[in-house]
Amino acid sequence: MSIATVVKIKAQGSPEVMELLQEAVPAPATGQVQVRHTAIGLNYIDTYHRSGLYPVQLPSGLGLEAAGVVEIVGQGVEHLQVGDRVAYGTGPIGAYASLRNIPANRVCKLPAGISDETAAAMMLKGMTVRYLLRETYMVQAGETILFHAAAGGVGLMACQWAKALGVTVIGTVGSEEKAAIARAHGCDYTINYNTEDVAKRVREITNGQGVPVVYDGVGQSTLMGSLDSLQPRGLFVSYGNASGPITHFDLGLLSAKGSLYMTRPTLMTYTAADDAMQENASDLFAMVESGKLNVPIHQRYALKDVQQAHRDLEGRKTTGTTLLIP
Incomplete structure (x- = not known):
């Protein structure tokens, strides 16, 4: 059993409710993979989960987006293997962690041309842009x-x-x-x-x-x-x-x-089906690899500084994308 650094909340409220804890992570269950995060995306929806605007079941982790490397593959998972670089942007909640188990059907294998940091910065936001521009209203x-x-x-x-x-x-x-x-x-x-x-x-x-x-x-x-x-x-x-x-x-x-x-609309609705999520992510990867979409990473915070990261995001002191580094 491995030990992970995780951010948890026991109550919803200001950034101070976020605590940095050490927790044991069991082996992944059937259909899951264990991923060691190399970069975590910070998104405005995280502040809603923390503040109480969007209710969550307490105690709770935070974060919906990260990239990393598969360390253990659970039973029944055939499309991923140990060592694969993966990313996700639709949760489940709990990405603010150095290591976690996650359903294998909700992660995407990364192309060689996309770095971990770029992936962690782009999944939730980029998939949001894709559904907004190509599905909610198909711009011409x-x-x-x-x-x-x-x-x-x-x-x-x-x-x-x-x-x-x-x-x-x-x-x-x-x-x-x-x-x-x-x-x-x-x-x-x-x-x-x-x-x-x-x-x-x-x-x-x-x-x-x-x-x-x-x-x-x-x-x-x-x-x-x-x-x-x-x-x-x-x-x-x-x-x-x-x-x-x-x-x-x-x-x-x-x-x-x-x-x-x-x-x-919400990204979660548009990507609820696994094939819809993978299609969205594939389009996003193609845009980035083509050079038409540059992912601007303007801020990086250590995971231990997550409270300050939330303060800066809510204070509109950030631009582009912000990463938390485990």
Whole structure:
């Protein structure tokens, strides 16, 4: 039996509820593999699990995304072997650990051309971008879209992927520094939501037409600007709550603002079937290996510094992707 360093919470709340513990890890059960993590992805959804916005069964681990090496293969697993480099981005929760057992059908074998760190930085965010752009609303060359938080981890990947598809990207940011980062990753137009009227600028950029789709991972604070940026019968895609969840929504707004559509998708739904998850990951790997998608790793924290990593993420002090290193 091996010993792992793990992050656990016994209650939900501020970053201080996260504890660093040493725990024994048994041999993997049937259908599982034991993976020694080399890099762990930090995602905004982790803060929801920690804070209580998304309930979890306590005590609980945290984290949905990591990369590493298979150390033990459980019975019934035939597509993986000891020494394989693997990554995952859809959980199950508990990635904040140096070693863990995980269902073999929820990990993906990594191509030789993708490093462990790149994989840990891209799985959840990149798979999110793939389902948003290719499934929730299939963007087409020549279209113009609005993507909020364009300098964030999901945003920077979305800008690049959309540009590769021939799409014009308008992105919102919170500072000129973040605007420059977004533009460097394919964002055509940036709007500083702290100093500019987002919907007004979108209308100016699109000659008054608005956009067919808005991708919004921010939540309550950007809701009205998102709706006011859409064309009639446009789609508002609310895939996150960085500023807090949207509450007390009046459906009448959708009719008043042009017979709009609204959806609240999750990666877990889009990748619930194993074949859907593998197809998503394969498309992501192909984009990275082609050079069309660069995965920007801008921050690295030791796993023991996870509390500070969460503070910086929630304080909007980070850009691109952040890794925790066991």
